[in-house]
Amino acid sequence: MNPSLPLPLGFRAHVTNVGVKDTTDDFTVVAADAVCSAAGVFTRSSFAGPSVLVSRRHVADGRARAMVVVSKNANVATGPQGLADAEELAAGVAAALGCDASDVLVASTGVIGRAYPMDRIRAGLRAIPSPLPGTDAGAVARGIMTTDTVPKTASAAAGAARVVGVAKGVGMIEPDMATMIAMLFTDALVEAADLDAMFRRVVDRTFNCVSVDTDTSTSDTAVVLASGAAGQVDAAALEAALYDVCASLTRQIARDGEGATKLLEVAVDGAADARQAKHVAKAIVNSPLVKTAVHGADPNWGRVAMAVGKSTTADAVDQAKVVIRFGRQEVYPAAVDDAGLDALAAYMRGDEVRIHVSLGTGGTGAATVWGCDLSDGYVRINADYTT
């Protein structure tokens, strides 16, 4: 086996099926050779699942050895039994690796409100091979999928070190503190506190800027483990590599949104500050009327104006100073002639649409966010999905 995207030095993986729901891979363990620096960002949902509670506790000291992901069952809203099951999962992985349970992080994704089939999970825990057999990041990405149509991986270099990331998620996506499930691995040597700070900055500009459907998951988890096997590298280079990987995964998530046929990128500048820019950009990317217009390849800038309007007051934004562009074509306030409309319609039929709004407040606040169009496919997927 010759993995096309190997994990960074110092990491090994085990991906298998234990029968959580069907016969596809549903049980994934990625472990460093030894306990190493780690950071995590999690959902702020009041219905956060036991996996989030356990991982938040276990990563609090900035150290971890491994992460285990169960897919096809979210283990959310499962009461005290669900919490006990998540703790048993961490302890079982720790026993197989010979480490402390508090050094194992847990994530889980799938249906809400059903208990794990613990007999099958326990059999899976007993069968974890030693050492872990794999190094293929692609297999890890496939192992954590639920309704994703494609596995999501990305990598970047930082000096002699590498950063490799995998993610899953197509619906219930508007991360608040983190997103869906994303795991990043690097062989860079970095202090836990530095890793945590740079990871939070990166997540805020990437995963926290994606929305498929405004719905925030109860299981949002993004973690990074740094084995240190490649030695110390320039901190700025490492943060840039983390950003590149997270930004790539973010765009992959948006593009694979449930029923999506297009990637939608919305950039807002000329805002009073970054917070206002992101607020307006999110209002545009989340507007079902903008999303359906993009789906219909309709350059309906009136709906963009509506979204700017609903997310700001006239005290803050003067509609006479706003400029709206689809791609590079200004559509408001300048009117588009017939030739321009034809070019615009052709642009809108592409598989990536960019909306650019300058608010003209005199400030320099800017933000870019990502989403997707809203299609009949989204409705069918979610109206027919069975609890």
Add this chain to the structure above:
Amino acid sequence: MNPSLPLPLGFRAHVTNVGVKDTTDDFTVVAADAVCSAAGVFTRSSFAGPSVLVSRRHVADGRARAMVVVSKNANVATGPQGLADAEELAAGVAAALGCDASDVLVASTGVIGRAYPMDRIRAGLRAIPSPLPGTDAGAVARGIMTTDTVPKTASAAAGAARVVGVAKGVGMIEPDMATMIAMLFTDALVEAADLDAMFRRVVDRTFNCVSVDTDTSTSDTAVVLASGAAGQVDAAALEAALYDVCASLTRQIARDGEGATKLLEVAVDGAADARQAKHVAKAIVNSPLVKTAVHGADPNWGRVAMAVGKSTTADAVDQAKVVIRFGRQEVYPAAVDDAGLDALAAYMRGDEVRIHVSLGTGGTGAATVWGCDLSDGYVRINADYTT
């Protein structure tokens, strides 16, 4: 002509086609016999149209004589010319009625970003008959429709007086201060300040509690005119009648939401305060995952838990104390047996679904909001709608 729902005493109407877009009625004037008490609530959008700007100014003194509504063109994002056109519209109606332009309110609904066909509007203004010929509230409701599938009217009594309301709106509906276009008329005699205060309280519990698609219109306008022709009535009875009319129109709007097949009512109680209750209720009624589950008649309470989770933090809401019901059936934390599931599925297939969440905070905050399911029809209507 024997109108099934006549306007209250002291009001007359003129509904016609002037050719704004097609041959359906698009030009509606309702006038009191004399200047009378009036109140209005409008969108807070920074892209509010000239109609909103003009009406807000004209109703500021609590007095008005008439309202003119142009449908099929919103006159929004039309620059200085759009504002001049709205002022000319008010002045033209005033000239026909023999009153001051500042006593005429204006509303407009339809496509955004296109100038009025002023030659046709001017011809319509010149042709306003004197006196206004009609008294049929149903004709008024039909005259202001755009893509509504049914006209929306409601009435209630307050002592010897009547309250009659009409409304339009099926998409771009999550009112912030008011909603779409709603006009209420009463023959009660009431001071403008009292009318304004009671109307704002009523709007906050009705139109401000409906959302079809989270998108706030640039043209939201709700006004009430009180002719006084029926004399003074009990204030509480008048407010109750205003509430009954607005609540009925609100439910009609939700039920006629674009592509909607079901009315969705979400009630939240046990919240720390009314604000938290409304925030959580809105998160549920606006969740595309909840809306698609309702469309698919799927009692997917996990998505309701998700929406509660994303709109509250664990500090504020303890998931162990939350109770979720579909109709009267508890679905969380109590599990539903197979017979219960069958009954629940039958309930979900009805044309009205109620979700009830008790947050268990120890507080008594409560709110009820209305919306609709999300269907393929919504996507088709809005992906195919041409700018």
